[in-house]
Amino acid sequence: MPDQLLFAMEVMLNGLMAGVLYALVALGFVLIFKASGIFNYAQGVMALFAALTLVGLQEGQVPFAHLINAIFGTDIHHFGWHLPALVAIILTIGVMVVLAIIVEKFVLKHLVNQEPIILFMATIGLAYFLEGFGDVMWGSEIKMLDVGLPQGASFWVEENTAWLGGEGFYGFFIDKLDMVAAVVAALLVISLTIFSQYSKQGRALRAVADDHQAALSVGISLRFIWVLVWSIAGFVALVAGIMWGAKSGVQFSLSLIALKALPVLMLGGFTSIPGAIVGGLIIGVGEKLFEFTIGPMVGGATENWFAYVLALLFLVFRPQGLFGEKIIERV
């Protein structure tokens, strides 16, 4: 095979892997949007907050250490323990559930029957609050996240793909972490789909997404469903936070990934779980390939805008996205 083609394939594979990470963030958006019609601007910050909490718990950091030290003149930073990754993850899930309950109790409950734009504004407020809160609680320095996921190039892939090229081709370079991310994303989507299609709560969730009044009339508690869906979104945020955090450290730029999820959603459709995944993959592959093929002609750095232009095209020609429900209004 010619070198150019092989290189393009490797670019594509890496694009797929980056796409998985976009898809993970987009998934959290879809879940909340489906169940409550809210575009949750805070989803990216939730991923950041979850990752911060995970690292903090794992390292035995004292929450609000800086604040406490500043007020009381003490000098505490660590509890002095080091939790196993699994325990820290379970505790973090607990924290995300508590966060969901707090959001329902102090934000959503008071905004029932409000316009979507008002709920959207509320989530912007929530995003900034959470960003600052995470900062005060765990400190703002960049943290290493290590939950024992494999990292580095996969030699297995390299060895088994080396035959594709000729002399001087050593096989495809793929990060093991990316492969783990892909498997985790696939598992997440499968379990979420089974949950929403076949479980009582999943059915209730779809019902609430469709019509609040009707859902009430068949005996579904809206508040319970909201807490449930924000908890699940919190869990998805944690998974996304772990993957991004393990890849590039836990830092505040993590919350900006949320913006990349926006074109992903426009592509895949705001209401489709598979759409979030496919949209993520298309954006991931698309922006890498575009950079590879067209990039050199226009001076590079196309990754910054490619996704948004693609989303714009979709808005013009297929506003509901690839998998979104077509909006049909009977007149």
Added chain:
Amino acid sequence: MNKMTSEGYTTADGRKIGGTLMEMKNITLRFGGVVAIKDISFDIHEGEIRAIIGPNGAGKSSMLNVISGFYVPSEGEVRFRGQKRPQMRPYQVAQQGIARTFQNIALFKGMSTLDNIMTGRITKMKSNMAQQALWWGAAQREEDEHREAVEKIIDFLEIQAIRKTPVGRLPYGLQKRVELGRALAAEPKLLLLDEPMAGMNVEEKEDMSRFILDVNDEFGTTIALIEHDMGVVMDLSDRVVVMDYGKKIGDGTPDEVRGNQEVIDAYLGVSHD
């Protein structure tokens, strides 16, 4: 109708009606300065078809909303199965066994007919999330049981052909029927129908009337319904409450109500000379 007691009565056509299932006592409902319902009392007996009629804006739908918990009465008490009902959220009322349909159809438009009716069984489903995750078999068995009950309702309402169709695509008359199916799926003790025949043609009305009578007859379900069409109401119901401007102006069998001067005035208008 023989002597009416709280223990029950026998209708003109010989059907035995049970004791009091639900009692509305001195219900008043205000929205700010507007009084939608003014000091109304009536009861619903087990097994009967009870109609609430009245001209537009009489407060019929508001009354149904009070019964189903969507509105909280400003004054008065609601008694269900002999007990005073504390203030409840609509989903709690549904869990008590009161199912309803809506005047403007509230279905889950993106879901199929089957899924819509399945949601009606949510109050009947026992296994929770953890059980479903851990013990797949039991959850599956429960799902099958509910599915069976839903299929019976689909057969009963003769909507087999649209089982898999998203309800948003169905014509109005069929949507109304699916909504009835969803309410029936909860096996309610009391079924509330808000204008089940509004906007239907004669044929559809006849179908719907038949279904309502069959539900009452086969499952013994107590039904309270609101309807505009006087002819339909008189044929269907055992007893009728008549409302006008938020007040009760008549209560009794269709024949009694038909002869009531106040009711005639409310419907036909009265000259002020």
